[in-house]
Amino acid sequence: MQDGLLYKLAALDSEFEQIHRLNYETFVEEIPQHGENPERRLVDKFHGENTYIVCLDGEELAGMLAVRDKRPFSLDQKLPGLDSYLPRSRSLCELRLLCVKKERRYRKVLLGLFTKLAAYCEEKKYDLAIISANVAQGKLYRNLGFIPFGPEVGSDGARYQPMYLTPESYYGMKERTKLLSRMDGEASVSQKHMNLLPGPVDVSADTERAMAGTPVSHRTEEFNEDLARVKQILSSITGAKHTAVLMGSGTLANDAVAAQLSLTEGNGLILSNGEFGERLIDHARRWGLSFCTIEKQWGGRFSREETEKALDKNPGASWLWAVHSETSTGVLNDAGMLGEICADRGIDLCLDCISSLGTVPLDLARVYMATGVSGKGLRSYPGLSFVFYNHEIASRPDKLPRYLDLGLYAESAGTPFTLSSNLLSALKASISNFSAEERYAELRKRSDWLREKLSDAGYDIVAEKGQESPAVITIPLPERLVSRVLGMKLERSGYYINWRSVYLLERNCVQIALMGECREDSLSPLIGLLRDEMKSRHRA
Template sequence: MVKTAIILAAGLGSRLKERTIDKPKGFVEVGGIPIVERSVQRLIDNGIERIVIGTGYLAEFYERLATRYPQILCIPNDRYRDSGSMRTLYGLREAVDENFLLLESDLLYDPLCLGNLIADPREDIVLASGTTHSEDEVYIETDEYGMLRAVSKRPEELRSIDAELVGISKISKETYRMMCEAAEREMRDQPKWDYEYALVAVSAHKPIPVKKIEKLAWCEIDTEEHLERAAAEIYPRIAGESGKGPFSIQRNVLLNPGPATTTDTVKQAQVVPDICPREREFGDLMEWIAEQLTLFVAPKKDYETVLFGGSGTAAVESVISSVVGDGKLLIISNGAYGERMAEIAEVYRVDHEVLASSPVLPVSPDAIEAAIRQSEGKITHAAVVHNETTSGVLNDIEAIAEICVRYNVQLIVDAMSSYGAIPIDMAAHDISYVVASSNKNLQGMAGIGFVVANRERLTKLRTHTPKSYYLDLYKQYEYLKRTHQLRFTPPVQTLYALEQAIVETQIEGIEQRYRRYSESWAVLIEGIERLGLECLVPTEYHSRIITAIKEPDLPGYDFERMHDFLYERGITIYPGKIGKIASFRIANIGAIDKTDIERFLQVLSEYFTSLK
């Protein structure tokens, strides 16, 4: 785990003119805080224990900052006036002998990206974004594998413009050594050589991954125009500024299985100028959202995402009513949401059979194979819930997909409670359709259901006779591709919130989000055992996202009263949904962490104490 950061802060900042006559540009304020101090605070928040600042112009400002933050060590570059950023970085080599985060001092950025870089298992990463139109871009060219190939401020010098350099990287000890060796060669003739060119030099000998987050909220502050953009556009958007943006919102902890607790930035993303959803600008937004939702689980060259205004159930209904045609559907059910798929099939008179199994255990792949084999080729499609929301049981979709491939059966996965947290690879397992929604692990607002579909199988649906008007999967897909619009009026503000939620998911990363959820789950399991409660599902089968808990046998206990006791204290829980078993569910998803679970357990303990 990276525990050290380097901040390059030697520059004159002359393009900010009067603002940097009496202070370094790192001390220009946005939101009432010097931009470099905000970086220091965010680094410490993310577990960084040592911050080495390469100083130069008005170095005494950083020395004074170090008196307030004991994590800071300042090392001056005495040649800052006639040298580049690599000279400053080179001068720190005797003080840094470990992997580190590298930041420029004049950045305002979404702090979630720091945790993402730290958690990423790769030792070297260059953080990049899409186009910013800042007029001071450092463009990046990558190879076909997303590795750094070249950088330049002059786009004509690159074979392709694949991203823009943000100014935040994770650098391994070995890469730093190689950068310093390259600097010793190059700085003799190019004293103003910058660190990004040293990274390119190293990339000729070892791969340097570029992590691109298309719509990352960030800016470098080199000019007055940059500062205006930082204050007006970037500062209100950056996550982690709850209560400091345009407005403050009361935070409730939702432990129900969706909608989930959202960040203020997702909520605020809904406050946009009025726009007709038939405008090209809004069509571009929907196409971007659809593409990013695809990329979370599949390559865009073979898969497409179809958006619907509606709940996740609307998207499930679209698939079941649209894709089976004259075939037969095997519904694999071990909970209420498997049963719901069967009810949908009944309504649409889709030929189907139900393979029902225990609601507290994963479905058996052997039983699935037996059912498909016994159908003697009649079963053409199978549908399963990945993470059964009623119980938190995680079904093995990889094993199920392998069986479906063997028998030429198209697999439909209801990933409502797993998409965005548990990694899914549709291409690797030949999954035909994955269905999810905007308001669970994506941490967006409720109102968007979507289907990620294999394009070849999706386009073959054009010959199917529609069973639904609004939920016709192929027509919804074809219309967006042809007209750049949805067929019917979409929930405009919800889509803007989903855009922000996607960006925050990209910053955190699905694997890291699942680790965060899993940490909360571990605290939950320990706590409910300590309180004498019992899980319905054996822990080895838990998804670590939703947990079904048996109601306690205590005098005076009542679920509704317990719910109200928690609700009055800003915590929402949800009743159970497994037959006649008295239970309640806790979902540790959304913009919460283990401290929220600890607080829930404390309040729950207080409720139980009140019964005595």
């Protein structure tokens, strides 16, 4: 962002309306290329195929540039044998409609548009761009790195010189332009994509620096001190007495829990109300555990009555296993109620806390085993997983694979197996100043605000109010809105939400996660995009 200016890809209806009006001001009133009309707006004939790079001052359009890669180009119609004039290229695009409001015609606006253009062309892998340059501005285009070719085209009063731009000519110009180099660095900050995924999440600068440090052996005193400190902090966050740190995903940690349950007598009860409850069932089956289930539809939550009834029908149950925060639906299951039931019946409670660790208050002091990961609510890199427990665990080499034997971890002075010191250092950096009360309050406030805005925009949410995780919002899309299409549109505008998971695609859902760092003012444009998509659905 420069002097309050933002360079981005146009996405909102309000932005497109301003584009049509600036198009009219420039190519009807200033350059007599089209006829007048009483609406004073000009919709480009290729509007549906254009990608617009715009400069905004707040919500006001200051300048724009259109990019299109579908042949025939406008220049194809004006200059027969266009390709014979051009250097060989793998991927070609045409630039059109470069215009800046008269009162905004200073160097920074133009250079900012071309900075954003260069980033977009790199992303799309274009290696040649052509343009019809106003002959009166030929020097300006040459200074930007454009190379003229062929004869002039157009009509009297609207003469244009065909030009092309290559990556080499652009970057050569950039090196000679100190202002552009500075803008390029600053623009990369303001145009950073917003990560609204349930993992991986954005990390802080301190966490990033820790990850980039020099690796150390997992047998050193330095490593063991960091491991002990991380375990101490995790215990303070969760209330659990012991923590095993494994190198792997949450799936690994849940397999370790299943391995421990395979050593117990009796059978169990598994609760499932989403994709990750189903995966707990899969873990148990693969380990040959004896169990029964309560399986509810997406968005449902377990009541005390139905849980008690299932246990009454299964008097030999010695353990209960459930997902605390069901990532697929955004439902937060009632861990307190499950803990009470298990305590009253002398049953061991196991919880998947992979999406609740670091996003909601946890009290695992009475839980038999629970799992978590580094790359979600704790806002570090993925790669480390945890098993929390409160009892003593002995190694069982006669029953369990080495890597899943939690007793080996408990008996080790440090870690029994190789563990990345970089991942550990990054995690330590991310949680060293973890303020539970502040974190949970901010996340709840942001989630409540976003849920309200989504509802106002006409969207439903899977998890009912009062039963939801503040960190995950799952949205079932209405007819004519397709999760894959919507997700890709939002990505082009810089918002990365979750839509690629198979279980979301199958149900035509998208998901917004608030596990990383983000602010309400950064989310406001996303609401505008979603509101426009809903309006377009109604118009269709």
